[in-house]
Amino acid sequence: MSSKLTIDQWWILLWSLFLGFVLDKLIFIPKAGISYVIFVILFYIVFFIVLRNLSFYNRRMGNFLLICILVLSTNYFLYDQNGFYLLNFLVIPALMFLHYLLRIQPKSTSSFFTPQTLIPLGLKKLTMSVNQNVYLFKYCTRLFSRNMDEQKRKVWSKIFYGLLLSMPLLFIVIALLMSSDLYFTTIMTQIPTWFTLISANTVQDILIVLLFGCLFYGFFQAAFVYTETSTSDNPGLIKGFDQIVVMTLLILLNLVYLFYLVIQFAYFFNGDLAEGFTYAEYARRGFFELVTVTMINLTLTVLILHFVKQDHTFYKKSIQILLSFLLGSSLLILISAFMRLHLYEQAYGFTFTRILVHAFIIFLFVIIIYTMMKVWLQRLSLIHFYILSALIFYCTINIINIDGIVVDRNLERYTLTGKIDLNYLNQMSDTGKLGLIKLYQINPDVTGLEDLVVAIRGEKLQNQSGEWQSYNLTEEQLIRKLQELTIN
Incomplete structure (x- = not known):
């Protein structure tokens, strides 16, 4: 490995930090909406720019995965389904990582989609990503401490490593202590106010940008290293059961x-x-x-x-x-x-x-x-x-908006039997609340319905986030319906 970073590596680092910044502003917010699909689009623009000199493989399957990723991310903009909101925060990154592995490895899809291939390849790329960041840290350390003698450089490096390793342990210990003592919790929550030059939110933003920027940098760098994968259909096992x-x-x-x-x-x-x-x-x-x-x-x-x-x-x-x-x-x-x-x-x-x-x-x-x-x-x-x-x-x-199907089927059941679970619809996402408004327009005399609608209108109109990142079509439709609704 070269003793210094090339121009291309510096550009990859800058693009990676840009993605970390975008991630912080679009994903690490109270509620993601249109921002999620914007982040995915920006990520893949950067992805294809940074890796433009790399030959991409398995294009057909890769394009299929890319379509799936875009469809799932668009779900945050179109609907407000509680059942998929958190789950997709895990599924979409997993599919993006799978897409990354598939496009950079010159292997056919028939032999690629096996646990014997995917798991070792993923672990190798993860290891390469960590190694790339270790090298980057060592290079930056040498760059900023070039005027120090070797002994002082080693001391400061060890101090930094000690601080880095202590962070997770300190986080756990402080969290436990705060949960055990109310006065200690009060003191700890006031600590950020002692520093007027930089706020706690700013520190958090910087850490997110650096952490995920380094993560993206490591994987982009690892993409340029071809990894041999096992093509054996059945390693370690013999087809011979009696x-x-x-x-x-x-x-x-x-x-x-x-x-x-x-x-x-x-x-x-x-x-x-x-x-x-x-x-x-x-x-x-x-x-x-x-x-x-x-x-x-x-x-x-x-x-x-x-x-x-x-x-x-x-x-x-x-x-x-x-x-x-x-x-x-x-x-x-x-x-x-x-x-x-x-x-x-x-x-x-x-x-x-x-x-x-x-x-x-x-x-x-x-x-x-x-x-x-x-x-x-x-x-x-x-x-x-x-x-x-x-x-x-x-x-x-x-x-297909399952919440919408649930609301429609329950309203159909109400017209046939006169039975409906108002509390369940109220506990659903904004789609369920739209269903309550529709039911109120059909029959406002349903027991307890008017009180629910009034409570929903008061809460929703009062607690609008106003942040463009959280914009959602279903939520916008609910707010418009509530503003137009006339309560008897």
Whole structure:
């Protein structure tokens, strides 16, 4: 490694600090809205500028991931869904890191999307990023201490390292002490006011810019270093599980499923409750069946397809038939779970979780159908399809506005039965509150509805953030409706 930074490296550092600044102003705010999608767009502009001299690979899959990232980030601007707000703060960076790995490595997507490839590659790039920052720190230390003698330089370096290592421990200890003593908490919260030259918020902003600027710098620098990845489909494991053992296992498991289906077939599709069960118990049993399908049948099928050596025509056909029956039983159980959950919703109403489970059942249905095709068409790739379909599913449930579906279905249920859970709609995002306003316009005499609407209007109009970074279309629509609303 060179003893000094090149012009290109200085530019990468400046671009990285710019991204750290943008991140601080657009993401580290009380509530992200349009700012999230702006940050993603700015990040990829910088990404392609900084790495413009690098050859990009796996373009088709990379573009697909980029579309998914943009769709998920746009969700912060279009909707106000509490269920996805925090989750996407983890999912979007994870997809961006996956996109980064995919585009900089000259490997085909067929061999890339395996744990044996992704995990080691991600760890190597993370290590490279840390090493790049260590080198940057050492270089800056030499730059600012060039007039010191070697002994003083070592002393100051050790002091700085000691301060750096002590920060996490000090943070934990101070937090514990503040939680144990109210007076100590009061004193600690007043400390920032002792310094008039620089505020606590400014210190926080500087730390965020430096921390994430160094993070971006490390990964940009690591992108220029090609990393060898394992292309072995099955390292450390041998395809040689005994076929007779597997057939025995499948026969016993299928007999259990056959016995289970025969017993329950009388009420499997008739839409009535089993004797002695409440709606809640009925739905829980359906969900347990769903978990059983995903954890046992699919996992077992994938393991058998991947690790069983099928070198005899009779055994191969027998295993294919047994796996098809196993997956067919799984489809019937999924249908049963879907119908039971529908009965539960008719009785108790619609929620975000129940609609999400419905969508997840449909997703599993597609997965099982494809897996059944894989049983007979061995050239198909399971892992590749699973990842693609999972990304499409996740982006779809983000963009279709599940909260809006929940509100519409509950209002439809109200027109049919006169029943509605006002408190649940009020606890939802702004979409739920829009539903309450719509209900008030339909029937303002619903018990307790007017008080809720008045409270929502007072709270929402009083607590508008006014920050452009938090701008959200759903919130803007709610404020406009509240301003136009006439309370009887």
